Amino acid sequence: MTSTLTLTPVKNPPKLRATTGATGPSNKRSTMSTLVLLVGALYCLLPVAWVLIASTKSAGELFSTFTFAPSSHLWENIQDLSAYRGGLFWRWMANTALYAGVGALLSVIVSAMAGYGLAKFTFVGKKAIFNIILAGVLVPGVILAIPQYLLLAQVGLTNTYWSVLLPSIISPYGIYLARIYAAASVPDDVLEAARTDGASEARIFTRISVPMMVPGLVTVFLFQFVAIWNNYMLPFIMLGNDRLFPITVGLSGLLNQGASQPAMYTAVITGALLSIIPLIALFLLLQRYWQVDLAAGAVKA
């Protein structure tokens, strides 16, 4: 295990291959491969396209018209959804932004410090700590939710924002990535020079090392943001008060109600559409940071 994951630095972002040999048979366009890829793309876009169209329909039309025929009720649906129990939906959206945004930000700070500490210092117990964190990467995260719930219940923190936020901050994978980025992007001689100039360790970290690690830290942030946004079990177990729910737990609760009153389905569909828009926007904007190099070190070693 250790030997596979104790990797040498990742080149980030990996350089594009030089375009040598621009001529020759390899440049012939292949319709077949284009087609296969397009089918894959359509498969992935289909549910998104469907929700976009379905959210324009009234509750009656949803069950009576062809699903890919758009209608004109989007605005009404949004208003209905916003009116549901005094804007509960928007509260769920805000909660999700809080859990994922603040949680990922704190996680990046903790991971950056730990990764930097592991990459740039030699100290007693370094190897042991690194191995413990690596083992943490493999711990099935959701398995922790029940003991976490029981422990937080003992200190009276369940059913609060803290119960979802605090367990989301620690990310062994984030620390592992931050260590790789720190090792790759912060040169030792720069640190030495700063120390010789008498800069304090705290100042070196915040003014020199962190700025150098920023591209890598953005990736850590995105990973953790998606992980928290995606985590359904933790808030599902921790929270009883629906005013604290993130969007995932809230919408699946609405779907549960829909089983008995189909009019709820329109609210669920509109809610699903509104909830994926910000994430997709964030995704497209920060696309260039998605360079997932899980095993580059293993290739190079």
Add this chain to the structure above:
Amino acid sequence: MTVQTPTRSRRAVRRKSGRFAPYVYLAPAMTLFTLFLALPIGYAIYLSFRSVKVSGLGLGKGARTEVWAGFSNYSRALTDPDFIASVIRVGIYGLILVPTMLGLALLFALLLDSRRTRGRGFSRVSIFLPYAVPAVIASLLWGFLYLPRVSPFYYVFDKLGWDVPDVLSSPWIIFAIANIGLWGGVGFNMIVIYTALKAIPSELYEAARLDGASEVAIAWRIKIPVVMPSLILTFLFSMIATLQVFAEPMTLKPLTNTISSTWSPLMKVYRDAFTRDDIYSAAATSVIIAVATFALSFGFLRLVQRRAFSQENS
């Protein structure tokens, strides 16, 4: 007075603070790691060996006391037909999902890497997009696409006069859930493999290309072996995720009565802990799942390590 003295003393102080610096950097991470990873794991193990003893009618204070239970929670969990059924179900689910997902991810990554493919930017973004959609929302969307009354597929099947069975019914539900996992996971794994492909220096296969090797041969002989470590890690992470499937069946549950409350091992853990209030057997079941995950991960890595990493390590 020379300038030397203060400099030296400052250096000494700095060295001293420098010695503690790494511990300061690691303190928040290790504190949180202890509180939210190590401690819960320890607590789960402790609970798995405990149970409640009810004396008398079980009423009043002190009637229910916690006692040591040895391995009885474990033997009960391992012989529970619901648990065994859920493990088999998730095993089949994994056998359907993981090879399909990684096979398609590899295919898409190779096609993205091939200069002969058109529209690569569009396809890459489109296939990766579902990763931005949380599993619960993905299950909601597919859930509606599966409902015969709402689904465009059933509309088309109906027009064609085909009698397609309800995918939310018994033998098909496992494929329906696997499809949601596939939709959400194929793009991420594609990006992982694609990133590894892009890191291959082109000289490695330009020569083969000049010798007239076909794209398929280059993919098989050069590209796939080189990205093997990435494939192994994506396989490992997919396997761990498969064992933990929870959000998808939980979300689809209200749409069908085919999904029982113990459909996946984790759903059973949830039911035991929160519906039946039996945290002890839930703890034992979680420990079993965690140990099985570790055993599978390490076993798998040992198995492949010699093959995949031997050239590099020797």
